[in-house]
Amino acid sequence: MKKPYLNSIEYIRGVSMLGVVAIHIGAQYLMNPAPNLHLIAILEIASRFSVPIFFFISAFGLFYKIDLAAPFDYGKFLRKRFKAVLLPYLIWSALYILHDNFFYGAGIPAPSYAAEILFFGLAKYQLYFLVILIWFYLLIPLWIKIIKNLTLIKFAAIFFLQIVFNYFSSYSTELFQLTQSLPDDSFLKMLLQWRLNYLVLHYVFIFLLGGILAVHSQKFFEWLTKNKKIVSAGFLAALTLHLGYFYFLVYERKFSLMAAVNTAHQLSPTGFLYTIAASIFLFMIFENFSFNKFLRAGLSVLGKNSYFVYLFHPLAITYLDLELKNLGQLMTATNAIIFYVLTVSISLVASFIWSKLYNFATV
Numbered sequence: 001m002k003k004p005y006l007n008s009i010e011y012i013r014g015v016s017m018l019g020v021v022a023i024h025i026g027a028q029y030l031m032n033p034a035p036n037l038h039l040i041a042i043l044e045i046a047s048r049f050s051v052p053i054f055f056f057i058s059a060f061g062l063f064y065k066i067d068l069a070a071p072f073d074y075g076k077f078l079r080k081r082f083k084a085v086l087l088p089y090l091i092w093s094a095l096y097i098l099h100d101n102f103f104y105g106a107g108i109p110a111p112s113y114a115a116e117i118l119f120f121g122l123a124k125y126q127l128y129f130l131v132i133l134i135w136f137y138l139l140i141p142l143w144i145k146i147i148k149n150l151t152l153i154k155f156a157a158i159f160f161l162q163i164v165f166n167y168f169s170s171y172s173t174e175l176f177q178l179t180q181s182l183p184d185d186s187f188l189k190m191l192l193q194w195r196l197n198y199l200v201l202h203y204v205f206i207f208l209l210g211g212i213l214a215v216h217s218q219k220f221f222e223w224l225t226k227n228k229k230i231v232s233a234g235f236l237a238a239l240t241l242h243l244g245y246f247y248f249l250v251y252e253r254k255f256s257l258m259a260a261v262n263t264a265h266q267l268s269p270t271g272f273l274y275t276i277a278a279s280i281f282l283f284m285i286f287e288n289f290s291f292n293k294f295l296r297a298g299l300s301v302l303g304k305n306s307y308f309v310y311l312f313h314p315l316a317i318t319y320l321d322l323e324l325k326n327l328g329q330l331m332t333a334t335n336a337i338i339f340y341v342l343t344v345s346i347s348l349v350a351s352f353i354w355s356k357l358y359n360f361a362t363v
Contacts, residue, residue, distance in 0.1 A: 006287075012283070013303045048264075128198070316346040
């Protein structure tokens with residue numbers, strides 16, 4: 001029996017896309033010699049759920065449709081998903097390589113370096129997400145098997161191991177020293193140096209969480225309805241904890257803002273808990289509360305165009321930053337907010353234009 005369409009998945013995609021853009025605008029704003037601490041906290045810390053939550057909703061969307069009792073057609077699955085992900089990834093990687101050759105004079109990479117760029121998602125800073133997603137798709141039989149046999153104890157063990165693994169990968173001095181000691185042309189060094197760009201192990205728990213909640217979606221939605229206050233309190237507690245960690249690093253540990261942002265990221269223990277809380281909270285909001293037609297329409301527009309905006313927005317950032325410099329303006333707090341609004345707006349307009357052109361060409 002076909003399950004009903006979930007607008008909440010589309011809405012969460014839209015909200016997450018806004019968060020991804022915020023993180024990248026925050027990186028631009030950090031170049032200001034004296035950025036506003038609290039604006040950085042919003043752009044770079046409160047938005048940190050937005051990348052891993054894409055893996056959560058990707059898994060939820062997949063397992064919401066998959067019948068675990070029926071035979072799984074792996075070939076058909078890959079053909080469909082790679083058309084939606086691999087082909088756009090290759091096209092946009094090529095576009096960014098050509099663009100940066102024109103804009104920065106970076107040159108066309110040699111075949112060996114081009115292979116490295118594609119394998120690790122280095123053509124532009126946001127494309128690594130698609131590399132990890134492709135690996136998740138390639139390993140889908142494994143995730144199906146795990147979810148079929150998952151018990152509460154096993155899931156708790158995965159939760160604990162995820163925190164340990166992410167902490168080691170993010171903060172281990174030994175791992176850093178080992179990576180730096182390897183020859184520059186060593187493939188092992190590349191694997192270790194770019195591990196965040198391809199290694200699905202960093203996001204296994206959040207992916208499996210999306211999958212298991214989708215399999216038990218009816219019970220999950222019923223639980224959300226009965227526990228709205230608990231879910232809201234958990235989200236606020238996780239957000240407070242994650243922001244508190246950032247402010248602790250700045251005020252108590254005297255970290256620079258850049259160092260604090262790079263420490264309180266989505267793979268930190270507080271970032272991990274915040275992602276889980278935000279994922280459940282957003283589902284609770286969009287499944288249990290009514291919105292007027294204008295807000296629903298806005299959320300739908302953001303969700304439907306989120307993929308293109310995700311792929312395109314670095315171009316908007318590049319040329320808006322160029323214009324800002326041409327005007328002799330610093331990235332002040334006010335300019336950062338305007339920059340953010342313009343980046344989202346331009347990217348949405350580009351998405352609309354692309355949709356029209358695509359529909360016209362395929363008629």
